[in-house]
Amino acid sequence: MNKLHWKIGTVLGLLILSFWLLYPSVEWYTKTNDERAKSEAMRMRPKRILNLGLDLRGGTHLLLELDVEKLDKKEKLNDAMARAIEIIRNRVDQYGVGETPISRQGERWISVDLPGISNTEEAENLIGKTALLEFRLVNTSDAAQAVLNKVDLMSEPPFGKNGVLLPEIAKMMPKGTILRKAAPGPDGDRARYYVLEGDVPVTGAYLENARIETDQQFGTPSIGFTFNKEGGKLFENFTGANVNKYLAIVLDDVVHSAPVIKSRIGGGSGVIEGSFTIEEARNLAIILRAGALPAPVTIIEKRVVGPSLGEDSIKKGLSAAAIGFIFVIAFMLVYYRAGGFVADIALALNFVFLAAAMSYFGATLTLPGIAGIILSLAMAIDANVLILERMREEKALSKPVAMIIPVSFDKAWSAILDSNVTTWIAAIFLFQFGSGPVKGFAVTLTIGLLIGVFTSVFVTRVVYEFWLTSNPKELNI
Template sequence: MKKNIKWRFTLIALAIVASIIALLPNTPIYKSMNKAYRDYMPDKGIILGLDLQGGIYLVFEVEGGKAVQLNAKRIAGSINKLLSKKETKAEATANGTEITIVPASVEIRKVVEDAYPTLVVSESDGRLIYTLSEKEIRSIKENAVDQALETIRNRIDQFGVAEPVIQRQGDGEIVVQLPGVKDPKRAIDLIGKTAQLEFKIVDDESKLAAELPASVKPADEEELISKIKEKIPEDSEVLFERYMNMETGEVTKRPYLLKKDAIFTGEFLSEARVAIDSRFNSPYISVTFNPEGAKLFEELTGKYVKKRMAIILDGNVYSAPVIQERISGGSAQISGSYSMEEAKDLAIVLRAGSLPAPVILQQNITVGPSLGEDSIEAGKRTAIVAFIMVALFMAVYYRLAGVIADFALVLNIVFLLGAMAAMNATLTMPGIAGIVLAIGMAVDTNVLMFERMRDEIKLGKTPRAAVDSGYDKAFLTIVDSHVTTLITAAVLFQFGTGPIKGFAVTLSIGIAINLFTSLIGTKAVFDYINSSKEVKDLSI
């Protein structure tokens, strides 16, 4: 029995220590700690949301219709180049989703349909009218939002905002939350710029290439550049590839020495999609170029066989594969040690350079820092008052058992904040509301058990038997109420927007921790009291 109690108290102590360590970045102690110690500890903790920290809330609408029109114009331009090679007088013009070719002929129709087999064709008054299929239009609009999302994310990373929120809203909108940013015009101008996709040759022949480290921490990026600045050849530059360890979550950056001049740009790219290699059952990126790009890409890959070609978007390296042979046919494969998720992300990045989708600013709200400070203070006061009132009630009404419940309540708060800090969760006002609700549910759990214990004592059972029986009989009721609340929280998280998600996250974590503190924490204290001496009366 004592061995079992010791094991539970050890588990509680370890959880307390882990929670305190995770919370250190949110305390003044962290800043005064030696850097050597901070390197082995979390560096973020709980992140304050936009409503607490202040900043900018933006909503952009992606013009999917214009993305379709731009795609049709690009196809019309490519068709005109094909027709010019056939020395015909026919000309293609784009109008919305339609591409009209005058005059019509069997030969022209064959040329166009060989190049673009997915186009829907009709013939009227000596004209060929090609339209994009409904499926292709939906795909273009969907890709346009993905492209805009990735472009904005890259721009925000350069802007240097800590923990921005960038997510889709509805079918064609993108919500951008920038905590701590006080210059909305600069942020909007930066987001509105077009991403630049480039292909550059890796300069492996330079002496500096051999001196570059395999990886550096993001914080050391500028320091590395300043050290090697004088050694970088005039026609070269150093760019970085971001890498995240999937097991530890650690982010590092790999430096590349690249030729400054791009040998190829995203203007020639028409499509990029994920495919599966049937031989190795691994994903790769299949890219397709327009006719002009296909010819140029074939010439360039033939020229740079056995050299590495870096794929760069907005100054960030995404991949640097070795060119094994001349690549012809207007398509290529980018393979490597990708997971399916990474391959999808890279395909979106590649498409982002080929068809930047126009975006319109729909909403621009600046949240002042004073509002954030007021919100934090109001949230603190609410939580403290709720805790004190609940703790006093429990201690007065349930006496010693109530004090034990208050101990579990303190554990609940410490573990909840520690878990949020460990996950680098974003705390918002709805999140604080979730914490307060979790405190209420923690008390409710103990009330259920205590009332069961009282019933068992009235039946004449000993304190130890009453505690064991009370916990056993209340167990299913407690689990049932917690599981149903978790299901509700999961639905809120799945279908809710940002603030609702914040509420759902804190509520879910609080409920899970409450099960631990009530079924293990308070039970360990009761068992310790009952085992330390012969208890004749239970203070409840």
């Protein structure tokens, strides 16, 4: 009896724990859309909740291609891809989009889903920027000025289609210099250019933090940055050696500002000024904090899923699951009577435990994920059917109830294990070699199968053993 009490306590303890884990998800999704949006903007979205994928919540899907030709020769492609994925994940996490599916596709492609972001321009700015920050001296020689005068007289940009300087400009450039375009002004002025020194004494690799700031006089947004100890020392020495020269702050080959170095700049901090909106400055600060990509990325595919389509998918998915759930419960009750009722209890607990586990891990639920849940519930019912049919066979042999229950579970165990193991193997292969929705299906199926075996074999046996304490001679199946 003590052993039975321990088993009952385990089941009840897991049930209480599951409700506790589910509470943040229930609380989050019972809020209105406006309340959730406000919480996300304030970075108050709970971490351990069940997230909705792109097909259920709506948002933007991007497929990126890493420009392998511009990778550092010393860096291996696999390492660069892993670093790019990690940097993109950091950008998205800091933006406030929880548990975003980001995965490698093939040799040099990266798939990114951004649930809740339907503004493709915002998504592209967040993900697609290389975020290579450089500090270069401006070349103010007569030769450099001659180049700029020549460029001003041209009706076409000084760069060809492949980004290479036109020959007539290239031959005029002072030795060891490069030409870079300035960021457009607030009034959309004519494009301006700078001739910069080729040496890059300090880069964004030394950044420790970046934040949005507001000019106290004009109220315009800017990006404040802080170097780490090594970067701060380099920056101080560099500015100290170049007082009264122009320092260009270059982000992704675009000059955002070129102030005069009035004195040695200590403290390891500075400000990037430009014609930024509040949102642009915020996103740029996020990108700089996350770090620069190992090479530029090109967005080769983008797809927007509207929230209304996502809501429709949720309704249809839940409706299909509910109809199937009700039908199975009714069938088990009618066909197996009390035994079917026990199986239905196990099925309900299976669903609760599965939802709690996914909430704890912050898993992302997609339509294929719902399919995986339904399949795992079907496998759990199949296990119960095997046990109940064994019980009927043992009962037909007129065996006592106290013997029917353990013998039926023991005989059904090998078949239950075989069917679940073969499905697990398939799910593991899907997770290993699949991507996006396929992985979501594999994850929910795998977790569901593990929980299904537990509820079908352990929980139902506990219920039957408890049944025996009050009905040792009767088994209604």
